[in-house]
Amino acid sequence: MRATSRSAGNVEIIALEGKITIGAGDTQLREVITNAVNAGKTNILLDLSKVTTIDSSGIGELVGSYTTVTNRGGKLKLLHLPAKLNELLHVTQLITVFEVYENENEAAASF
Amino acid sequence: MERGDSERIEITISSRFENIELVQVIAEHLCENAGVDEDGSHWIGMAVREAVANAIKHGNKLDVRKKVNATFDLEGPELEITIYDEGEGFDPAKVGDPLNPQNLMKTSGRGIFYMKTFMDQVHYSFQPGGGTSLVMTKNLTKGSGIASTKA
Numbered sequence: 001m002r003a004t005s006r007s008a009g010n011v012e013i014i015a016l017e018g019k020i021t022i023g024a025g026d027t028q029l030r031e032v033i034t035n036a037v038n039a040g041k042t043n044i045l046l047d048l049s050k051v052t053t054i055d056s057s058g059i060g061e062l063v064g065s066y067t068t069v070t071n072r073g074g075k076l077k078l079l080h081l082p083a084k085l086n087e088l089l090h091v092t093q094l095i096t097v098f099e100v101y102e103n104e105n106e107a108a109a110s111f
Numbered sequence: 112m113e114r115g116d117s118e119r120i121e122i123t124i125s126s127r128f129e130n131i132e133l134v135q136v137i138a139e140h141l142c143e144n145a146g147v148d149e150d151g152s153h154w155i156g157m158a159v160r161e162a163v164a165n166a167i168k169h170g171n172k173l174d175v176r177k178k179v180n181a182t183f184d185l186e187g188p189e190l191e192i193t194i195y196d197e198g199e200g201f202d203p204a205k206v207g208d209p210l211n212p213q214n215l216m217k218t219s220g221r222g223i224f225y226m227k228t229f230m231d232q233v234h235y236s237f238q239p240g241g242g243t244s245l246v247m248t249k250n251l252t253k254g255s256g257i258a259s260t261k262a
Contacts, residue, residue, distance in 0.1 A: 021128075021131075021160075022128050022131070022164045022168070023128030023129065023131075024128065024129070055157065055160055055161060055164065055222075056161055056164075056219075056221040056222040056224075056225055057164070057219075059221055060217075060218035060219050060221065061218065063216055063217070063218050064218040066216075067216060067218075084150075084153065088225070091224075091225075091228050092209055092210065092221055092224065092225075093210055093215065094215070097215065097216070
């Protein structure tokens with residue numbers, strides 16, 4: 001998994017690319033989020049458009065990321081959900097937890 | 112391959128996460144060759160991914176000397192997938208329902224749920240001397256489990 005970050009106002013936009021699967025991206029995602037939060041960046045927008053594969057470990061890390069950010073008083077929102085990831089969040093009802101956006105400007109303005 | 116043919120494929124891997132995809136790809140190709148569409152093949156492949164990941168992590172506890180064996184048996188439209196590990200087994204009844212509100216924010220515990228969502232049947236059996244077999248079945252003429260979940 002590859003992660004690239006940029007700031008838009010008070011929002012950190014983190015674009016993830018590749019696999020978020022067990023042993024290949026799940027722990028990386030945790031590190032990326034932890035580093036951002038420790039740097040004081042607690043309004044996080046995860047751009048998932050280039051995520052190619054995710055499994056239950058990756059889904060679990062998304063949930064863990066949400067909890068990490070929320071516990072630090074911040075917000076974590078999702079941008080550009082790939083169709084299959086959207087389905088996985090629906091069947092586990094996690095779609096009710098995350099705020100999901102298709103438009104970056106709209107998402108950034110929502111924080 | 113025409114739907115209605117029989118096919119048997121077997122692969123044995125050491126307990127490394129990087130081997131999961133090998134088994135997943137076999138599942139997806141077998142399904143596509145049997146006429147299952149791309150999405151349906153993907154979801155069956157994902158069930159296999161989850162099963163093999165559990166076998167490596169929870170069954171064999173990441174011991175690379177221990178093997179995971181996967182067998183794919185296709186008889187007509189009926190696909191039976193068996194994932195065997197050398198672990199000590201577990202009590203499936205103790206795995207919490209990830210849809211239960213108190214489990215919703217847990218970071219683990221969704222693998223078996225996804226398997227059950229994408230496959231018709233999921234059954235564990237445990238050998239007295241150790242070793243766990245997971246048998247998953249799917250009738251390939253049915254839609255993907257995820258579609259029926261949404262309906």
